[in-house]
Amino acid sequence: MTELDRKDLLGLEGMSAEEIELFLDTTASFKEISERTVKKVPALRGKTIVNLFFEPSTRTRASFELAEKRLSADAVNISKSTSSVVKGESLRDTAENLQAMKIDVIVIRHAASGAPHFLASLLDASVVNAGDGAHEHPTQGLLDIFTLRENLGDLSGRKIVIVGDIAHSRVARSNIFGLVTLGADVTVCGPPTMMPVGIEKLGVTIERNLLRAVEDADAVNLMRIQLERQKVSLFPTLAEYASVYGMNRETLRHMKPECLVMHPGPMNRGVEISQEVADSDRAVILEQVTNGVAVRMATLYLICGGAQREKVLTDEEEVEAPPANREAV
Amino acid sequence: MTELDRKDLLGLEGMSAEEIELFLDTTASFKEISERTVKKVPALRGKTIVNLFFEPSTRTRASFELAEKRLSADAVNISKSTSSVVKGESLRDTAENLQAMKIDVIVIRHAASGAPHFLASLLDASVVNAGDGAHEHPTQGLLDIFTLRENLGDLSGRKIVIVGDIAHSRVARSNIFGLVTLGADVTVCGPPTMMPVGIEKLGVTIERNLLRAVEDADAVNLMRIQLERQKVSLFPTLAEYASVYGMNRETLRHMKPECLVMHPGPMNRGVEISQEVADSDRAVILEQVTNGVAVRMATLYLICGGAQREKVLTDEEEVEAPPANREAV
Amino acid sequence: MTELDRKDLLGLEGMSAEEIELFLDTTASFKEISERTVKKVPALRGKTIVNLFFEPSTRTRASFELAEKRLSADAVNISKSTSSVVKGESLRDTAENLQAMKIDVIVIRHAASGAPHFLASLLDASVVNAGDGAHEHPTQGLLDIFTLRENLGDLSGRKIVIVGDIAHSRVARSNIFGLVTLGADVTVCGPPTMMPVGIEKLGVTIERNLLRAVEDADAVNLMRIQLERQKVSLFPTLAEYASVYGMNRETLRHMKPECLVMHPGPMNRGVEISQEVADSDRAVILEQVTNGVAVRMATLYLICGGAQREKVLTDEEEVEAPPANREAV
Numbered sequence: 004m005t006e007l008d009r010k011d012l013l014g015l016e017g018m019s020a021e022e023i024e025l026f027l028d029t030t031a032s033f034k035e036i037s038e039r040t041v042k043k044v045p046a047l048r049g050k051t052i053v054n055l056f057f058e059p060s061t062r063t064r065a066s067f068e069l070a071e072k073r074l075s076a077d078a079v080n081i082s083k084s085t086s087s088v089v090k091g092e093s094l095r096d097t098a099e100n101l102q103a104m105k106i107d108v109i110v111i112r113h114a115a116s117g118a119p120h121f122l123a124s125l126l127d128a129s130v131v132n133a134g135d136g137a138h139e140h141p142t143q144g145l146l147d148i149f150t151l152r153e154n155l156g157d158l159s160g161r162k163i164v165i166v167g168d169i170a171h172s173r174v175a176r177s178n179i180f181g182l183v184t185l186g187a188d189v190t191v192c193g194p195p196t197m198m199p200v201g202i203e204k205l206g207v208t209i210e211r212n213l214l215r216a217v218e219d220a221d222a223v224n225l226m227r228i229q230l231e232r233q234k235v236s237l238f239p240t241l242a243e244y245a246s247v248y249g250m251n252r253e254t255l256r257h258m259k260p261e262c263l264v265m266h267p268g269p270m271n272r273g274v275e276i277s278q279e280v281a282d283s284d285r286a287v288i289l290e291q292v293t294n295g296v297a298v299r300m301a302t303l304y305l306i307c308g309g310a311q312r313e314k315v316l317t318d319e320e321e322v323e324a325p326p327a328n329r330e331a332v
Numbered sequence: 333m334t335e336l337d338r339k340d341l342l343g344l345e346g347m348s349a350e351e352i353e354l355f356l357d358t359t360a361s362f363k364e365i366s367e368r369t370v371k372k373v374p375a376l377r378g379k380t381i382v383n384l385f386f387e388p389s390t391r392t393r394a395s396f397e398l399a400e401k402r403l404s405a406d407a408v409n410i411s412k413s414t415s416s417v418v419k420g421e422s423l424r425d426t427a428e429n430l431q432a433m434k435i436d437v438i439v440i441r442h443a444a445s446g447a448p449h450f451l452a453s454l455l456d457a458s459v460v461n462a463g464d465g466a467h468e469h470p471t472q473g474l475l476d477i478f479t480l481r482e483n484l485g486d487l488s489g490r491k492i493v494i495v496g497d498i499a500h501s502r503v504a505r506s507n508i509f510g511l512v513t514l515g516a517d518v519t520v521c522g523p524p525t526m527m528p529v530g531i532e533k534l535g536v537t538i539e540r541n542l543l544r545a546v547e548d549a550d551a552v553n554l555m556r557i558q559l560e561r562q563k564v565s566l567f568p569t570l571a572e573y574a575s576v577y578g579m580n581r582e583t584l585r586h587m588k589p590e591c592l593v594m595h596p597g598p599m600n601r602g603v604e605i606s607q608e609v610a611d612s613d614r615a616v617i618l619e620q621v622t623n624g625v626a627v628r629m630a631t632l633y634l635i636c637g638g639a640q641r642e643k644v645l646t647d648e649e650e651v652e653a654p655p656a657n658r659e660a661v
Numbered sequence: 662m663t664e665l666d667r668k669d670l671l672g673l674e675g676m677s678a679e680e681i682e683l684f685l686d687t688t689a690s691f692k693e694i695s696e697r698t699v700k701k702v703p704a705l706r707g708k709t710i711v712n713l714f715f716e717p718s719t720r721t722r723a724s725f726e727l728a729e730k731r732l733s734a735d736a737v738n739i740s741k742s743t744s745s746v747v748k749g750e751s752l753r754d755t756a757e758n759l760q761a762m763k764i765d766v767i768v769i770r771h772a773a774s775g776a777p778h779f780l781a782s783l784l785d786a787s788v789v790n791a792g793d794g795a796h797e798h799p800t801q802g803l804l805d806i807f808t809l810r811e812n813l814g815d816l817s818g819r820k821i822v823i824v825g826d827i828a829h830s831r832v833a834r835s836n837i838f839g840l841v842t843l844g845a846d847v848t849v850c851g852p853p854t855m856m857p858v859g860i861e862k863l864g865v866t867i868e869r870n871l872l873r874a875v876e877d878a879d880a881v882n883l884m885r886i887q888l889e890r891q892k893v894s895l896f897p898t899l900a901e902y903a904s905v906y907g908m909n910r911e912t913l914r915h916m917k918p919e920c921l922v923m924h925p926g927p928m929n930r931g932v933e934i935s936q937e938v939a940d941s942d943r944a945v946i947l948e949q950v951t952n953g954v955a956v957r958m959a960t961l962y963l964i965c966g967g968a969q970r971e972k973v974l975t976d977e978e979e980v981e982a983p984p985a986n987r988e989a990v
Contacts, residue, residue, distance in 0.1 A: 079401070
């Protein structure tokens with residue numbers, strides 16, 4: 004498979020192993036660009052991308068924006084605080100208006116699960132889901148899987164443990180869909196109040212005890228406790244969560260020495276992850292961040308037509324041409 | 333007329349038909365750029381444009397920003413929430429400071445009528461009014477008129493009806509000035525509390541009854557009810573407004589089959605416009621949005637010197653030259 | 662000295678006269694770029710710069726952003742209101758994440774003194790201090806000194822008076838460090854409550870009386886009263902401050918006719934500076950703003966390797982090269 008047969012990236016659910024591997028292979032080829040002195044290629048020159056963020060974000064928005072700029076696309080940011088959302092416009096009207104401005108891609112983060120899918124069905128423009136409610140966060144899933152593959156090689160039969168608030172985590176869900184498709188052996192571990200009913204139907208094993216869960220694991224991916232999202236308390240105190248499900252020096256001792264520690268960030272140090280673990284050489288947390296930019300470059304490149312764009316990039320006349328009848332102006 | 337003889341676009345009031353047509357003709361030549369695979373021309377490369385928005389906006393700010401990027405200008409956004417306005421600096425000082433940074437254009441939206449005119453009189457930089465209080469919104473006026481001309485041809489003698497809150501609408505005012513100058517027959521229709529005293533002096537006809545107003549109309553432009561601006565209630569309830577001045581299936585039946593329906597957005601669906609009308613094939617609302625980017629490209633291009641810039645664009649040495657005495661650094 | 666031997670610009674304290682002069686000379690060579698029709702050079706093409714502002718700012722952020730764009734760098738803005746700071750992430754984690762995204766420079770403004778120094782010690786990326794608490798604001802110090810040198814020539818033995826809230830002013834501190842190093846004779850003047858204990862150890866003269874302070878001065882630099890920062894009242898009323906330490910027509914009469922008036926902005930007109938003085942021909946306040954962009958261009962250029970980059974800029978193949986194995990995609 005050398006070309007993507009879809010206009011959107013909405014989630015990893017239902018995506019074939021071949022498709023996921025196309026994303027991973029393309030990411031590998033884009034990763035090197037960010038190591039150059041001149042971190043920029045003309046791949047998406049003249050494309051317009053809107054980052055439409057209805058929830059606050061530093062890292063994901065910055066990661067997408069860097070990816071867009073390194074691909075030479077034109078990026079416009081719209082965030083809730085400065086947008087007409089205050090004027091009560093519907094999401095559909097906002098999106099149709101952006102499309103009428105002839106944009107090529109909308110990168111959307113929204114509190115409502117399914118918001119990106121709604122836009123994708125409505126628009127000709129490509130839609131990239133940058134996190135929708137507790138549903139999916141596919142570029143995070145891909146960057147986690149890419150980081151695993153870089154460190155472990157083929158993921159088939161590898162034991163990957165996802166720890167924490169599985170029920171509210173779009174990161175956990177995207178990881179599960181992708182990893183199960185690639186043949187990994189996925190175990191989820193967390194408090195019963197944070198474990199969705201029927202999660203085992205996704206092909207994962209449930210293990211309540213953290214020390215048993217991490218035994219023989221090849222990687223442990225710690226979900227963050229989303230303090231800002233919890234309306235009711237799902238566990239007695241943060242200290243209690245940390246003592247039962249937090250990863251610390253004690254937990255490390257029960258793991259294989261080469262077992263990787265991952266975290267999608269931002270970390271609550273001292274809650275789901277202790278200082279020692281966060282800063283240990285098991286942690287590949289900053290590698291994940293580096294890979295995030297490459298995954299997003301690959302995603303935008305594939306979504307915008309990938310190899311088909313080669314033609315455009317050599318058509319210099321078109322790139323530099325003046326407005327049709329500028330002479331007449 | 334092939335060149336603009338003013339440095340600012342502050343309003344359509346007092347503009348000649350020839351000038352308006354220069355904007356419209358230039359818009360026509362720029363519209364095609366946003367349809368290209370590579371939506372970018374080097375027309376304003378190396379120009380600096382500041383979008384200074386003191387009121388929240390999605391569509392107008394995004395439309396200007398896209399126009400700027402497609403012209404290769406450098407765009408900097410300043411919005412109220414992140415600016416030194418919190419430190420109590422005067423508008424004049426903010427503007428003079430921006431000019432001292434050698435910017436070329438300020439695009440300003442401000443709650444105070446006349447704020448852009450004040451800046452324009454003060455600065456050598458060009459000023460584009462992106463909406464000042466209830467006064468003018470000239471690029472919206474131009475894009476509405478451009479959309480009308482694309483659909484109807486010559487506007488002389490055409491009946492254009494503007495419905496709603498005329499008194500508080502800068503969009504209505506810019507439309508009236510431009511359309512009357514181009515010889516259109518403009519009718520305004522709305523509740524007495526929303527009709528400014530003396531409006532007929534602008535050369536428009538007042539018609540209180542919506543069904544009589546839309547009879548024989550070639551286009552109906554629905555102003556939005558600006559719920560967020562109303563300090564006192566200008567009508568009993570939204571439902572009452574909708575039933576008397578809202579456009580719905582019933583109103584459509586009283587109109588000529590080819591009569592256009594326009595709206596500057598964001599729409600209050602169910603208030604000034606019903607779902608059926610908003611989504612009907614009479615509506616050219618998304619065409620307006622598309623034309624908005626082209627109007628803003630044309631405006632910035634003309635304001636920055638238009639055809640005079642051709643010289644600059646072929647002077648490649650200047651574009652790529654290093655700092656004067658970089659060797660010495 | 663033709664090259665900078667440090668990766669960061671954190672403050673002027675401890676910087677040698679030779680280093681300061683390197684910044685000033687480089688600024689002189691960059692100033693001309695903003696006067697061109699095409700205000701853009703490819704010096705930092707493909708470099709990524711993050712403007713990380715934890716305090717609101719119009720002028721400093723805009724000045725840096727313009728400098729970055731005129732150098733063709735890719736700039737990403739992160740401000741407190743839209744960032745994950747709301748999710749409780751530590752400054753260290755935010756910074757390490759940005760670095761993992763392979764950015765080249767962080768421009769940081771932070772309420773905590775020393776925040777930029779902390780990041781600089783942690784990161785390989787360059788750090789530019791855009792104001793840290795009441796500590797330093799080195800690019801403001803450099804632009805003030807550059808403006809002085811442009812107007813007065815060699816600063817050795819020149820009398821420069823800094824008036825106002827010395828204790829809370831990072832601008833005052835950066836000016837003092839730089840000016841004393843260059844051999845200027847610096848006098849500070851302000852209310853006792855705003856005068857830090859031991860300030861004379863920095864090599865300055867204290868003079869309580871404004872009229873005596875400005876006598877024989879070559880330049881007077883007025884610090885702003887930071888109304889938004891004061892938790893307790895440091896003087897009875899604004900009117901009293903203005904009458905004793907504000908500069909007005911009366912003060913002007915006690916100054917040499919050619920004495921310059923400076924202010925870092927934003928001005929509180931009528932408090933530390935009267936309308937007449939702000940708008941008089943003694944004031945070089947807008948020159949300071951113009952020089953600010955040039956100082957920031959020079960700073961970013963030097964920090965990113967300065968003359969070493971020449972090699973990169975002629976390596977066109979690298980600039981335009983496609984992703985390593987794009988053929989394989």
